[in-house]
Amino acid sequence: MLAIIGGTGLTQMEGLDVVSRKAVSTQWGEPSAEILTGSVGGKQVLFLARHGDPHRIPPHKVNYRANIQALKDAGASAVVAVNAVGGIHPECQPAGLMIPDQIVDYTWGREHTFFADDLDEVVHIDFSWPYDEPLRQLLLAQAERLNLKVMSQGVYGATQGPRLESAGEIQRMMRDGCDIVGMTGMPEAALAREAGLPYACIALVVNMAAGLTDEIITMTEIESALHQGMGKVLDLLNAGIRVYEG
Structure with a gap:
């Protein structure tokens, strides 16, 4: 069953026929919100709002572990x-x-692994290719079918937040090869790998990064x-859910 983690602008998933809402707890604490179980086109799917519903968790x-x-x-x-x-x-x-298809982690101080304490042995995961390629290709194929213009690869630079980056930091990230910048890509991707869950990202660009235009970044621009862009994201999600087999 496919799970969707909704970020900023996607605390609820339009088109999801919700069957149940369940508040749960894990050994790592409580997740950001209730786990929604529903269906899209007859396919069962899970949904979780990363920042809570309403959007309140920076x-x-x-x-991320929970x-x-x-x-x-x-x-x-x-x-x-x-x-x-x-x-x-x-x-x-x-x-x-x-x-x-790639990620660079600039975050710090986050609980970033399931394998930190009380271990029988040290655990290392391979993270050469952080995003699952078959899942990426499924999304790209559906984007092509829908005639959605999508960049098919790129490097996600994950920063700490909650503040936006300085122009100098963006220049450093450019030199590092980053194509987009966000605050939630890590440790989420690595934890999914540790948990054995194939993981892919749909990144919606909501602003040009700091210093790349003459304007300051405003919430009005982002909103x-x-x-x-969220309509395109929902179209792609709905299409991907309908063809996902797993």
Whole structure:
């Protein structure tokens, strides 16, 4: 069963026929919100609002371990995450979409692993390719079928937040090869890998990153891009859910 993690602008999933809402707890604490079970086109799906419903949990305070654990316990076999991001690459314009294939982690101080304490042996995971390729290709195939313009690869730079980045930090990220910047890509992706859950990201660009235009970044700008782009995200999610087998 596919699980969807909704980010900024997606605390509820339009088109999801909700069957149940369940408040759960895990050994890592409580997830951000209730786990919703529903269906899209006859396919069962799970949904979790990353920042809570209503949107109130900042990126550095999200209990990523509990979120991933709760979805796995609920029967998830794979996860598609929706992330609002800033555009660094010139082609990453507001309201545009990317399905990234790489990630660079600039976060710190977050509980980032299930394998930290009381271990029988040290556990290392391979993270060479952080996003599951078959799941990425499923999303890209559906984007093509829907005639949605989507960047098919790119590097997600994950920053600490909740503040936006400085222009100098964005310049460093450009030198590091990052194409988009967001605050929630890690440790979510790594925890999904540790949990054995294939994981892919739909990144919605909501602003150009700091210093790349002459304008300051405003919430009005971000909300406008969310409004323009979220319909495309929902179309892609609904299409992906309908063809997912797992």
